[in-house]
Amino acid sequence: MTASETKTKLMDAAEQQVRHKGADGFSYSDLSRLVGIRKASIHYHFPAKADLLTAIMARYAKRVMAALEGYAQDLPGADQQLAAFITFYRDALQDGTALCLCVAYAASQDSLSEDTHREITQFRQQVSGWLEETFTRAQTEGSVIGITAPAHEAAAAYALVEGAQIAARISGDPASFDAATQALRERLIEAKA
Numbered sequence: 001m002t003a004s005e006t007k008t009k010l011m012d013a014a015e016q017q018v019r020h021k022g023a024d025g026f027s028y029s030d031l032s033r034l035v036g037i038r039k040a041s042i043h044y045h046f047p048a049k050a051d052l053l054t055a056i057m058a059r060y061a062k063r064v065m066a067a068l069e070g071y072a073q074d075l076p077g078a079d080q081q082l083a084a085f086i087t088f089y090r091d092a093l094q095d096g097t098a099l100c101l102c103v104a105y106a107a108s109q110d111s112l113s114e115d116t117h118r119e120i121t122q123f124r125q126q127v128s129g130w131l132e133e134t135f136t137r138a139q140t141e142g143s144v145i146g147i148t149a150p151a152h153e154a155a156a157a158y159a160l161v162e163g164a165q166i167a168a169r170i171s172g173d174p175a176s177f178d179a180a181t182q183a184l185r186e187r188l189i190e191a192k193a
Contacts, residue, residue: 078138
């Protein structure tokens with residue numbers, strides 16, 4: 001395994017650990033066992049756990065923003081883009097056993113480094129900006145019912161999917177996510193009627 005492959009496997013394993021157990025819920029010993037390398041090798045790639053947590057947040061942010069930009073390019077209507085956004089957060093639940101990375105970090109917020117906090121803040125600003133732009137387009141298109149303030153809609157939608165994830169994770173049942181997001185989904189569908 002090359003150094004690049006090892007680093008990728010470490011980041012993949014760490015991301016899954018955070019999404020299932022939180023940032024404080026795993027150690028380098030756990031990663032050593034999962035990836036099949038010595039702890040010293042992990043420290044070579046990521047001297048401190050804070051370095052690893054920051055790196056996986058930065059990678060996650062790029063991946064999510066690429067997905068959101070893809071929706072904007074591939075889906076013709078803002079309503080479809082917003083539906084894809086909701087589905088993205090629904091899929092992150094992995095049958096109720098996980099959370100998206102940003103939500104998973106929230107439980108460990110006090111133990112995160114400044115660099116990780118900075119990555120999370122930047123990510124949240126980017127997603128909020130994408131949502132506001134998408135709600136603005138939806139208002140112009142008339143593809144979502146009742147939009148009066150796109151910025152408020154964006155804040156509410158973001159809080160909705162994150163809160164719905166937490167509720168679904170607590171219950172272990174993604175159906176609670178579906179129930180929580182149903183009213184927003186209906187606003188997307190009813191605009192077409």
